[in-house]
């Protein structure tokens with residue numbers, strides 16, 4: 065009896081980690097990941113890198129370490145950039161093990177305040193979240209001077225997320241309040257496909273202009289765009305960042321429901337895309353969920369992948385937006401796009417098709433910018449150091465505009481440019497197009 | 499655990515950020531790249547200057563606390579494992595390049611600089627540092643000097659010791675000593691630079707290194723050769739070397755590794771092939787052309803099944819990347835792997851490989867072979883499982899027999915990885931008893947309290 069209950073406890077204790085045990089065992093401790101890990105390259109301490117984290121988790125299973133605060137801290141010090149996995153000679157995916165260990169840690173310890181409020185309570189409730197953001201934006205309008213460009217220093221809630229980082233202004237009107245649910249191609253344009261648009265929190269609350277633009281671009285090219293009101297946050301910060309799988313499942317289930325009966329789910333944010341696809345890997349706790357999440361994941365497409373590989377738009381469709389004409393442009397690969405989804409060529413192909421702009425490849429375009437949501441909240445100083453390397457690489461190209469398609473990266477790059485007083489503009493891929 | 503007073507003193511020397519004491523952090527310094535050795539330290543220090551290293555050693559020497567130096571932790575002999583507990587002194591934050599001197603063809607670097615970061619900086623200047631352990635993405639220059647590491651390039655260019663001109667070393671007492679110089683020649687008494695090179699962290703902590711450099715060869719070519727038989731491949735190697743041409747790299751892999759390479763990063767090798775030679779020539783374009791032709795024709799005459807010359811850099815890089823990955827990838831093929839680095843005179847390679855194949859059959863063990871065959875250095879990797887007592891015992895016997903064979907053929911038990919913890923029991927067989935006594939004597943002079951990496955190289959028998 066006693067034996068049995070001990071065993072049962074141990075199994076529950078390591079429930080998520082066990083699913084990735086093969087990876088855990090495969091690591092050969094060669095240390096090659098130290099060369100690629102953005103966190104290790106700043107800190108030069110073993111617990112920062114995949115090898116050290118992996119050995120820590122092994123020691124946890126062996127009973128030599130427990131779910132301590134220190135353990136949780138070491139786990140959160142990872143951007144999930146996948147550079148270790150992409151360059152690992154035995155293709156071990158330690159970042160998966162790290163996410164799983166975060167989940168088991170949360171089960172054992174709970175999530176700390178104030179993040180518990182944000183992850184558990186606000187992000188899953190879109191309306192409430194929107195209202196809080198709205199309130200903050202209202203206060204911001206009254207109490208704070210407008211900073212350069214569209215950037216403002218947000219107090220209260222968002223500053224908890226940013227710890228004093230430069231954060232863009234909240235949109236005067238949220239995207240969902242502007243867009244109808246069904247957006248049909250204009251008269252005279254035949255409907256080729258019908259897709260759902262997953263807007264994500266950032267496009268919804270901050271980059272609503274971009275959202276309108278994406279919908280216009282798609283409809284003009286014969287795509288009917290459905291924007292379900294019931295969609296919520298993708299959950300990246302919740303289940304990948306904080307390891308709160310339970311809330312993650314709530315988000316996942318409601319997103320699945322929102323997009324029921326739709327063949328493609330398009331997003332304009334790399335983190336959203338890969339997180340939606342990650343439901344099956346991390347959150348599928350029942351056979352039903354496994355099947356449903358897998359099916360859903362397959363429907364999800366990054367916007368550049370959709371335009372190039374599925375719509376197969378001819379190059380001539382990509383016409384330059386007036387404010388971009390004649391500019392030099394460089395592309396930053398979001399980790400969630402380049403390594404998580406292996407999408408590298410499509411965005412470059414689009415940029416290179418745009419007449420009247422000059423494309424310049426930056427050195428190490430796919431190195432992590434150091435944002436990674438939760439990570440940058442806990443470790444803003446470290447996150448800035450990683451960003452500064454990226455800023456330097458961008459600057460070395462002499463580009464006028466750095467383009468990406470992940471809102472996390474965009475925030476980080478905007479913050480980095482402002483801190484370093486650099487004139488380079490940060491834009492989303494779709495903003496380049498007319 | 500160290501007394502809290504000692505921790506406070508360490509923090510005073512290094513700063514709070516550079517002293518780790520939580521269980522989680524200590525755990526991350528309890529291993530190296532071997533699969534069998536682990537031991538927890540009681541504290542980890544991450545100094546950034548020579549003065550800090552000196553401060554730590556002075557304190558440790560007064561209090562008789564063991565100090566184990568550690569670089570990238572890629573050792574394959576248990577070298578940086580703090581087997582007696584105490585302090586791990588990790589050099590990864592001492593990673594600056596202090597000088598690259600194009601006119602003197604030399605560079606001075608801090609000890610924790612990672613080899614690939616060094617190579618990247620050198621190639622921008624058109625310079626070249628040949629020793630290339632296949633852990634170049636993670637090993638440090640200090641670790642390379644302490645292990646006198648080598649790699650594929652060593653067949654033509656020699657090992658680390660051929661490049662170390664000068665060192666800054668902190669002795670156990672905390673005394674900071676400079677040995678050697680910045681000159682290519684130096685005949686100032688005994689060769690103390692050589693003494694510290696290969697000392698496995700037992701004689702002093704190296705903090706700065708001055709290295710000899712070469713100009714980057716302007717041209718390179720990679721030749722891939724397939725054989726039906728490992729022994730025939732080994733004979734071909736001897737034929738090349740005795741023909742008057744020395745390739746820049748000359749590596750071997752057997753069928754097990756060929757299949758493993760094709761699994762992890764396919765480069766189009768025939769998976770049924772029994773042996774692979776990977777060869778690089780370098781020099782002026784004309785030399786490379788001529789050498790490659792000569793080598794190719796010798797190979798064909800020596801029974802090669804296929805000789806393929808890489809069309810371009812990208813194809814060549816593919817082969818060499820797979821070579822780099824292969825060593826690391828062996829470990830994931832069995833729960834425990836004994837990686838050996840036995841080395842024999844090159845005229846004995848054929849016999850040696852035959853013998854290893856026999857041993858593998860005799861014990862019924864899988865022993866994949868990979869190695870720097872051009873310099874006689876092979877890595878027979880014994881696949882086993884430390885938890886399976888019977889199998890592990892057999893593996894140990896097989897290992898001992900491989901060592902015996904190497905010694906009988908006039909070879910050595912370690913060509914590059916060092917003795918560390920792994921090969922301690924075999925030192926007596928491999929070295930003259932008086933030579934071991936002299937080593938211990940040197941250790942006593944430099945480290946009378948035996949605080950520096952204690953428990954390594956020789957078995958303790960009460961005389962140390």
Ligand SMILES: Cc1cc2nc3c(=O)[nH]c(=O)nc-3n(C[C@H](O)[C@H](O)[C@H](O)COP(=O)(O)OP(=O)(O)OC[C@H]3O[C@@H](n4cnc5c(N)ncnc54)[C@H](O)[C@@H]3O)c2cc1C
Nearest residue numbers: 569570571572573577632638640641644647648699704914
């Ligand atoms: C995949 C793989 C491939 C490898 N290939 C090769 C190869 O081709 N050739 C080869 O020779 N080796 C090879 N090795 C072994 C290993 O990488 C080398 O021995 C390397 O030189 C160790 O460097 P490190 O910085 O990791 O040192 P560590 O492993 O940290 O330490 C090694 C030893 O050096 C001592 N030490 C470290 N720094 C100092 C210092 N500053 N002062 C004094 N002592 C110090 C330590 O105490 C320890 O005894 C390989 C290892 C791996 C994992």
Ligand code: SF4
Nearest residue numbers: 091092094095097152
């Ligand atoms: S994760 Fe991969 S690269 Fe890192 S130590 Fe393990 S095997 Fe090597």
Ligand code: SF4
Nearest residue numbers: 101142143145146148
């Ligand atoms: S995912 Fe990125 S940050 Fe995390 S351990 Fe791997 S390389 Fe480092």
